[in-house]
Amino acid sequence: MITLSKFITEYLSYCEYRKRLNFKTLKSYRIDLNQYLAFCDNSLDFLSKNTLDLYITELHKRYKPKSVKRKIASLKAFFHYLEYTELLEQNPFDKLDVHFREAKLLPKTIPFYSIQKFLSVLYEQKNLAVSAYQFRCCLRDIAAIELLFATGMRISELCSLHPSDIDLENNTVLIYGKGAKERILQIGNPEVIVALKSYQDSFKEDISNCGYFFVNKQKHKLSDQSVRFMINRYANLAGIEQHITPHMFRHSFATLLLEQDVDIRYIQKMLGHSSISTTEIYTHVSSAKQKDILVNKHPRNFMVVNDG
Structure with missing residues (x-):
């Protein structure tokens, strides 16, 4: 036609x-x-x-x-x-009526202890590296995963970062999200900052030649698939049976912040959601926080009731 x-x-x-x-x-x-x-x-x-x-x-x-x-x-x-x-x-x-009922699938998250175990294995592999090449790869992997979890950014946003988007003077990252929307996030954890600086120092020439912040073995832009492969590899080394995807770090970032009583509107801005309704799905995931509230903070716990 x-x-x-x-x-x-x-x-x-x-x-x-x-x-x-x-x-x-x-x-x-x-x-x-x-x-x-x-x-x-x-x-x-x-x-x-x-x-x-x-x-x-x-x-x-x-x-x-x-x-x-x-x-x-x-x-x-x-x-x-x-x-x-x-x-x-x-x-x-x-x-035309194009509306239809869509099942609400709750986002899958990684338990806190699994993330801790995953990160520990990352650093352990760096210490066990037997060659300069292996060591550099570990520096890159640590920087990528730490930044993914530290900011809750999408995998596509991570792989599309340019060197100028990472400001390690002010410890900020400029993220280009969906719909050409930009957001700037602070990198607050000292260990994440050290990981990024170590990677940047080791890959300075490759980053400059490639034009992207995260570089693969061929000195080209790191791909989404490479990050998925990287996550699978370290999850296996950590003995984590749960299938972990890059997006689950984003889900975990949001859920864990919510459980720390962070206002959902701040989380919305950090995730780059245009609508609060998109972010509100995380309120249904935060079951651990809900249990804590109902077990320890419900008013009934503080009532003295005479039984007969």
Whole structure:
């Protein structure tokens, strides 16, 4: 379908150069819109409400709710663009009910003792390094994991850090989040600062040549997959049976701060959430804090009741 294909190409160009969306968002949009292009297959009117309705039903048959939600959002943004550029008189989404019940999955966290064990193994491996190469790799791994947990940043944000984003004079990190939103976080723990400085001193030349703060073995930008592999390796060495993902450090960061009575709105800002409702899911995870309150602080504990 030449017309739809042409509109998609123009829209993606608009997203890249006018809206300045990041590579991952553009990639998702391209995949989602090309799926709709394939569905229409020259035989369906891609602007019609009926075609969209059929396609959304097909999405629900094939994908999990979270993926369906994203693909619908991609389409809605595309049709909004067509309306904005006056290529479309009536937006079919105005008359489509795309809402559906989505199961609320609680974020998976890493227990405090497991994080402690994980970090201990990281430093232990550095002390056991038998070569300068191994030692440098450990310095890099320690800096990456410490920063991931210290800030609660996303793995994509970690891997996209530039040298200028890390300010070890003022101990801050500039993070570029979703929607091209920036946030600056303070690095408060002295051991994290030492880890970052040790890594920076050892990799100074590689960092300068690469243009990114975290560098892989080939002296290129560290990838998301490399961090996942790194986490799996150290989790196995630590004897942690729980499957740990990079995003679980983010979940644990939020939950543990909440259990320390940090205001949820501060956590929202630190995580870079645009809506407080996104952050509020962590209030359901904090079961340890809830138990402490109900066992030790409930008013009934302080009541003296005469029994007969």
